[in-house]
Amino acid sequence: MNSEFTIAVHSLVLLASRPDRMATSDIIAHNVNTHPSRVRKVMSCMRKQGYIVTKEGIGGGYILNCNPEEVSLAEIYRATSIGSMKPSWCSGKVDIECMVACNMAEVMDQIFCDAEQQLLIYLQQTKINDVLERVRLSQLQKQ
Amino acid sequence: MNSEFTIAVHSLVLLASRPDRMATSDIIAHNVNTHPSRVRKVMSCMRKQGYIVTKEGIGGGYILNCNPEEVSLAEIYRATSIGSMKPSWCSGKVDIECMVACNMAEVMDQIFCDAEQQLLIYLQQTKINDVLERVRLSQLQKQ
DNA sequence: TTAACTGTGATTATTATACTTACAGTAAGC
DNA sequence: GCTTACTGTAAGTATAATAATCACAGTTAA
DSSP states (O other): OOHHHHHHHHHHHHHHHSTTOEEOHHHHHHHHTSOHHHHHHHHHHHHHTTSEEEEOSTTOEEEEOSOTTTOBHHHHHHHHHTTTTSOSOOOOOTTSSOHHHHHHHHHHHHHHHHHHHHHHHHHHTOBHHHHHHHHHHHHHHHO | OOHHHHHHHHHHHHHHHSTTOEEOHHHHHHHHTSOHHHHHHHHHHHHHTTSEEEEOSTTOEEEEOSOTTTOBHHHHHHHHHTTTTSOSOOOOOTTSSOHHHHHHHHHHHHHHHHHHHHHHHHHHTOBHHHHHHHHHHHHHHHO
């Protein structure tokens, strides 16, 4: 699984947790523990999907533009990581005189693709707000 | 997803497809399109799980030791790739004074772990023999 | 006009992955 | 018992994927 998914989810949860539902890439990056530029890249994708709006210039940043109770992790996965289930490496070779060797890549591809669809069904269940709730629960259990 | 899973599945399917259900690491490696040493590493793991037996020395190799109609991809995944769903990179930092930052890794971990369990349920459906059948089907469709 | 922000491409550093080598251990066949 | 063809496994190298960083143009509030 792609870690941009993690960054996207973390960022949206963070925004959802803030009273003004807003933060700069610096704030998010520090919270996520990565580079602001990487956050901006991921957030740019979130903006294109409409989950946030951005405000450029001084006093700007990223503002949540969706209902965190409605947006599921499946949507975030689709936006950031679709296709990442399948490993880049694949077995076999088309020009080998063997049924297994020259068809395996195609067959495995289909299996990974189907597996990803199943994953999406599972991710559908969990909304941004559920993640925030889990974070709260996790926090409570530590005290 | 770990590509050792692909190698393991491919190798077992190849063995299942052969009349004597046997092949050397050289034969498998050529078919899979990788190095014999890599095949041996993966097959060593398959042997430990009992899916194959190995015969060392001259005339030796790997011999299928299971019913390909019974062994599912879930078992192969468990043997080769468990935990690979979760990306190695994780967000947040425990020592930050923010509920989201210091609990997100734990929460995402749980989500990835649950997702992997779902994946296993899906992979349970497909047996080694089903993959071989799909390969045969794929071959037929080309002609 | 300046300062604080985003957007994005390019570069570098780091890590993960795959390949290769090396060699010890094993067993069949002469 | 020696040779040859095999596996088992560790170690090293090469390559690819990922993450971090830099650079700078564009935007907007004060």
